[in-house]
Amino acid sequence: MSSLCYYLIPMEETLSQRIRQIREALELTQRNFSMTLSLSHSYIAGVESGSVKVNARLIKLIVSEFGVNEAWLLTGKGEMFSQNPDEKFAKLVGLFKGLSSKNQELIYQIIGILLKMEDEKH
Secondary structure, eight states, X not given: OHHHHHHHSOHHHHHHHHHHHHHHHTTOOHHHHHXXXXXXXXXXXXXXXTSSOOOHHHHHHHHHHHTBOHHHHHHSOSOSBSSOHHHHHHHHHXXXXXXXXXXXXXXXXXXXXXXXXXXXXX
């Protein structure tokens, strides 16, 4: 009987759960997650609740924007993220070093502004 119940669960439900796991692993609210993907908050809420079907466009957005392992997102097998945080940080440092000193200073200023905005939220 339990295997029968397993087959009655639609794929979107488990996919929806994995999307929520990604958002929570990134410590993002539904609103911030949806803004990063340029989607509405209500759409992401619907996806997570299972009331909105997950489409290929959303899968591609999540994979490209957050570095999620597409195989894990679709099947739950493997690692959640394609790169670990240390690899992402090393890539970011490499990109930063490739910028001119003027643009590096601009990045510092932008980070300062973002941190100040985060502090004001709390």
